[in-house]
Amino acid sequence: MADTSDRGPFQAPEGTRDVLPPESARWEALIATFAGVAGRAGYGLIQGPMFEDLRVFQRMGEGTDVVRKEMYDFFDKSETPHHLALRPEGTAGVVRAFIQHNPLVPWKVWYASPNFRYERPQKGRYRQHHQLGIEAIGVADPDLDVEVIGLLHDFYAEIGLRQVELVINSIGTPADRAAYIEVLRTYLRSRADELDPDDRAKIDDHPMRVLDTKRERSIPVAEAAPKLIDNLSPEAAAHFERVQAGLTALGIAFSIDTRLVRGLDYYTHTAFEFRSGALDAAQNTIGGGGRYDGLVEDLGGKPTPGIGFGCGIERVLLTCDAEGVFPAPERAVDVVVVDVTGGDTARDLTFELRRAGLRADRFWDGRSMKSQMKQADRSGARFAVLVGSDELEAGEVTLRDLRGEAGQVRVARAAVLDELRRRLAQPA
RNA sequence: GUGGGCGUAGCUCAGUUGGUUAGAGCACCAGGUUGUGGUCCUGGGGGCCGGGGGUUCGAAUCCCCUCGUCCACCCCA
Numbered sequence: 211m212a213d214t215s216d217r218g219p220f221q222a223p224e225g226t227r228d229v230l231p232p233e234s235a236r237w238e239a240l241i242a243t244f245a246g247v248a249g250r251a252g253y254g255l256i257q258g259p260m261f262e263d264l265r266v267f268q269r270m271g272e273g274t275d276v277v278r279k280e281m282y283d284f285f286d287k288s289e290t291p292h293h294l295a296l297r298p299e300g301t302a303g304v305v306r307a308f309i310q311h312n313p314l315v316p317w318k319v320w321y322a323s324p325n326f327r328y329e330r331p332q333k334g335r336y337r338q339h340h341q342l343g344i345e346a347i348g349v350a351d352p353d354l355d356v357e358v359i360g361l362l363h364d365f366y367a368e369i370g371l372r373q374v375e376l377v378i379n380s381i382g383t384p385a386d387r388a389a390y391i392e393v394l395r396t397y398l399r400s401r402a403d404e405l406d407p408d409d410r411a412k413i414d415d416h417p418m419r420v421l422d423t424k425r426e427r428s429i430p431v432a433e434a435a436p437k438l439i440d441n442l443s444p445e446a447a448a449h450f451e452r453v454q455a456g457l458t459a460l461g462i463a464f465s466i467d468t469r470l471v472r473g474l475d476y477y478t479h480t481a482f483e484f485r486s487g488a489l490d491a492a493q494n495t496i497g498g499g500g501r502y503d504g505l506v507e508d509l510g511g512k513p514t515p516g517i518g519f520g521c522g523i524e525r526v527l528l529t530c531d532a533e534g535v536f537p538a539p540e541r542a543v544d545v546v547v548v549d550v551t552g553g554d555t556a557r558d559l560t561f562e563l564r565r566a567g568l569r570a571d572r573f574w575d576g577r578s579m580k581s582q583m584k585q586a587d588r589s590g591a592r593f594a595v596l597v598g599s600d601e602l603e604a605g606e607v608t609l610r611d612l613r614g615e616a617g618q619v620r621v622a623r624a625a626v627l628d629e630l631r632r633r634l635a636q637p638a
Numbered sequence: 639g640u641g642g643g644c645g646u647a648g649c650u651c652a653g654u655u656g657g658u659u660a661g662a663g664c665a666c667c668a669g670g671u672u673g674u675g676g677u678c679c680u681g682g683g684g685g686c687c688g689g690g691g692g693u694u695c696g697a698a699u700c701c702c703c704u705c706g707u708c709c710a711c712c713c714c715a
Contacts, residue, residue, distance in 0.1 A: 221706075275713050279639085299715085325715080330639080332709060339715060408712075419713095495715065522715025550673065579673050587675035598673050612675070 225329075225337030236538040240369065240523060241322045244342045247365045248320035251357065253344050256319040258303045260326075264295040266306050269508045271475025274416070280327040296326035299474065300520050301502065302509070304345045309511035315348020322523070334493040334525045342526075343499070345518035347506065352449045355480045355501060356456030358517050362484060362497050363462050365521070370535030373487035374496070376462065379470040380450040381477050382442045384504045390438045391417055401431050418471040437468045446479060453480050472498060476505040480517070488532035489525070496529055497521035542590030543569040544634055548582040548597065555597040555607070559626070566627055568634070586612060592638055595626060613638050 222228055229237055245255070264283050271277060282296035297303055300321055308317055322342050331337060344361065346354055359376070366374045381387050395417045402410050406425040413420065421432050442450065457464050464482075472481050481500035489496070499519025506514035530536040545568060549556035556572040563570035571589060573582045579598070586594045596608035596618070607626050610618035611633075621629050 224706075280713080327714080329713070330711095331707090332711095335714065341715060343715095424712095492710080493714075497715070520715060525715050548674080578668090580669095580675080581667085583673095583675040585675085594675085596674070600673080608674090610674075618674085 223337070225331035227336065232538050232541055235541045236527065236536070237523065239539050240527070240536070241342065243368055244322065244365055244521075245320070247361055247368060248344055251318070251361055253318040253320040253346075256304060256307065256321050256345075258307055258321070258323075259297075260324065261294045261296050262303050262306060264293045266302050266509065267295055267298055269476065269505065270299065270302055271416075274474055276327060276474065280329050282326045282328055297323070298327050299325055300341055300343045301345060301474075301476075301499075301505070301518055304518070305347070305502075305505050305509050305511070305516065308345075308347050308514075308516075309506060309509055315514070316354070317347045318344070319346075320344040325520075332493075334489070334522075334528050336524060339525075340523040341520040342523060343518060343520040345516060347516040348514055350503065350515040352452035352480070353456055355449075355453045355517055356460065358499070358519060359453075359457065359480075359482055360460050360462060362499075362519050362521060366484065366496075366526075369526070369530065371486070371488075371526075371529060371533055372535075373529075373533060375485045375487060376457075376464040376482060377467045377470055377485060378453070378457075378464050378480060378482045379467055380439055380442060380446060380453075380479055381471065381481055381500070382438055382446040382479065384478055386438065386441065386443050386446050387478060390436075390441055393436055393441070394418065394421075394438075397435055398431070404428075404431050416475075421469040421471055432469060439466070439468050449479055472500055476502040476508065478503045482519070484521075486529045486532070488529055493525060496525050540590060542592070543571045544591060545570050545593040545595060545630055546586045546589055546591040547572040547595045548579065548586055549573075550576075550579050550582070550598050551602045552576070555602070555623075559595065559597075559607075559623075563627060563630070566631075568627075568630060593630060593633065595630075609633075 264281070267281065268277055276298050281298055283293060284295070285291035285293055300323065304319060304321070320343065322340065324338050324340050326338055328337060329335070342365075344358060346358055359378070363374075363376065382390065395413060398405070398413045398417055398420055402413065404427070405413075405420065406423070406427045409420045409423050409425060409428040420428065421435060423429060423432050439450075454464070454466075470481055470483060471477075472483070477500040479501040481498075483498035484496050485494045486496050487494075497519055499517070501515065501517040503515040504513075506512070506516060527536075545563060547556045547559050547563075547570065549559075549572065553576065560570045560572045571591070573585050577585070579596075583594070592611070592613050594610045594612055596610055598608075601607050601620070601623075604620075605623050606620045607623050608618050609621050609626065609629060616633075
């Protein structure tokens with residue numbers, strides 16, 4: 211067991227980081243924006259456990275790296291220990307909750323929560339990363355696919371991102387998918403010696419992953435592979451047509467990429483991904499999802515369709531930086547109380563103002579007026595209420611405008627709230 | 639898991655061919671006569687030079703190990 215004494219002070223574990231003020235104000239704003247988009251569409255917040263029975267996540271696909279080598283799994287301390295794992299993605303736990311509580315459908319929820327994957331961190335990729343997401347369970351209607359994709363699209367638009375591209379594909383019904391995998395596997399085996407060895411190794415477990423390979427050598431083979439989209443059942447083809455028509459009707463541009471298969475095994479029908487042109491290609495996916503009509507059943511529920519997406523907060527904020535949009539909002543109080551008479555007024559007046567709905571702060575440790583004024587300036591507050599011995603004796607305070615040209619005036623202590631309200635109602 | 643770059647103050651970084659008590663800017667604190675910020679001046683606090691071991695009279699500097707970090711591969715948000 212490694213001792214911390216050889217590492218100096220404790221620090222956040224590898225691949226994790228602290229999000230502190232003022233940066234965290236940006237997180238608050240981003241989540242609030244997302245909550246607004248989802249809430250206006252009738253989605254409610256779901257707060258679930260950050261860990262689940264390992265088997266909940268194994269349904270994502272035994273062949274995926276997320277399950278095979280990136281899971282933070284552990285045993286708890288019970289007499290018959292439970293094999294648990296930290297949530298590596300959002301969908302499986304939501305589906306588990308759906309099955310457990312059996313809510314009325316359509317069940318539409320959103321979340322903002324951390325995911326955990328044991329992998330080497332790099333740009334835009336963390337061991338603890340955070341996703342915004344929605345899941346809509348119980349409806350097979352392709353117009354729901356359009357809604358879900360449209361909400362993510364509108365979210366990106368609302369935060370100001372411009373260089374966002376939507377790519378879609380259809381993976382068909384579970385039966386289409388199963389049949390296609392056999393066709394694909396046969397094809398890939400016939401050209402196995404032309405594939406990069408890393409891709410060749412996927413033929414047995416995970417043949418669809420060869421399609422979106424980035425390895426030069428394999429790309430011609432992947433491009434020439436039989437396309438699932440050409441072999442869809444009439445039902446799946448109609449579904450996909452309806453989705454495309456819906457996106458077009460809403461004015462949402464998209465392209466079809468027949469090699470788009472998402473990382474997790476449970477997707478059926480519509481798969482989609484939003485990519486940013488402002489990020490390097492290595493990590494340019496800023497959100498993605500798809501339909502998972504077999505997953506509820508896989509997890510022990512009744513056959514129930516579902517669709518959702520996940521959108522990485524860290525990566526979206528990187529994209530915002532790259533595009534120069536969505537700055538951290540200013541976080542300043544309206545008024546600060548500068549008290550050099552011992553602190554009674556600072557203590558009492560800040561609470562009086564806060565209870566009246568104003569944003570108010572004060573300073574500590576009986577600092578000098580000069581020091582408190584410096585802090586007042588730094589705080590960004592628009593007004594300062596000054597209390598010295600003169601004001602205290604007269605039952606007044608000095609109200610000073612820190613930003614405009616208005617200067618300062620003496621007002622009765624009892625009138626300061628009304629006076630502040632009056633002035634705050636006017637633009638700075 | 640593999641490969642490469644980088645670790646000096648809260649932040650950004652200097653630190654000569656190894657040579658005294660390790661520096662700057664910004665930030666922070668206190669003063670600049672006795673009640674007022676944003677400019678200026680003066681002063682101040684703050685560093686296991688990532689950690690351990692080695693070479694040397696002497697190591698921030700050279701060597702080894704280790705930890706961390708960043709980036710790439712893999713994979714993904």
